[in-house]
Amino acid sequence: MGIINHKLYIETINAYIDPMMAVENAIITHGHADHARIGHQNVLATQNTIDIMKIRYGDKCAGSFQSIEYHKPLKINNLNFTFFPAGHILGSAQILIETKNSRLLITGDYKTSPDSSCQSYELVECDQLITEATFGLPVFQHPKPENEIKKILKAFEKNDTKTYIIGAYALGKSQRVIKLLRDAGYDETIYLHGSQLKICDY
Ligand SMILES: [Zn+2]
Incomplete structure (x- = not known):
């Protein structure tokens, strides 16, 4: 090389x-x-x-x-x-x-x-x-994030007495999911794990 x-x-x-x-x-x-x-x-x-x-x-x-x-x-x-x-x-x-x-x-x-x-x-x-090759194989076809967020919001509406827990890596994925939820109009309180908070506060 x-x-x-x-x-x-x-x-x-x-x-x-x-x-x-x-x-x-x-x-x-x-x-x-x-x-x-x-x-x-x-x-x-x-x-x-x-x-x-x-x-x-x-x-x-x-x-x-x-x-x-x-x-x-x-x-x-x-x-x-x-x-x-x-x-x-x-x-x-x-x-x-x-x-x-x-x-x-x-x-x-x-x-x-x-x-x-x-x-x-x-x-x-x-x-x-x-190049990094994570998810590089053709078998990995990620769905559109906006559509996945719509599914989550629909589930929230259907079951508004339930608490939803969404698992996401503390750095990167969490902020992305939060941003997507906010961009889709979701304005309720989102509770975070401490490890996510530290990064979100930045
Ligand atoms: Zn990485």
Whole structure:
């Protein structure tokens, strides 16, 4: 692969992307626990991702943080790093690594469908692509979120004396479901689990 190896380690700058273990230099695509881990010496990420890491793991979850804005290239040695919105959760990024003659894109988790709880996915041209493959098989055909929300609202109407519990991952999915419910006109109180509250308060 040249610039990067199978562990997403970039030897020329001694940095990993979304490392599994604590390392000296970590470049983090987004705040989900399987990508953003604690104990790194230096973290480079979007400000949203840094904030989310601090909310979930505490201010001292890494030695130092450097934030990077979307679309603003950062040169590290001979490599140019540019972050682009991945449409996955708030602050999520695809990372473009450019050399003089090649463009390598590491997608991180991404979602191309609209989601107003985070920055919209942007298509990035590249020569080489390292993509996440969650739900990548054709067998996964997600229904339209708006239609699913309609089903939930219909169920609420039918059984208005009952309490509904909707399970959703605390970071990302919860905010998306809440936003979809509000966008569909649902204005009743929604009660949250503590882990969801911390993120929703942000
Ligand atoms: Zn994720």
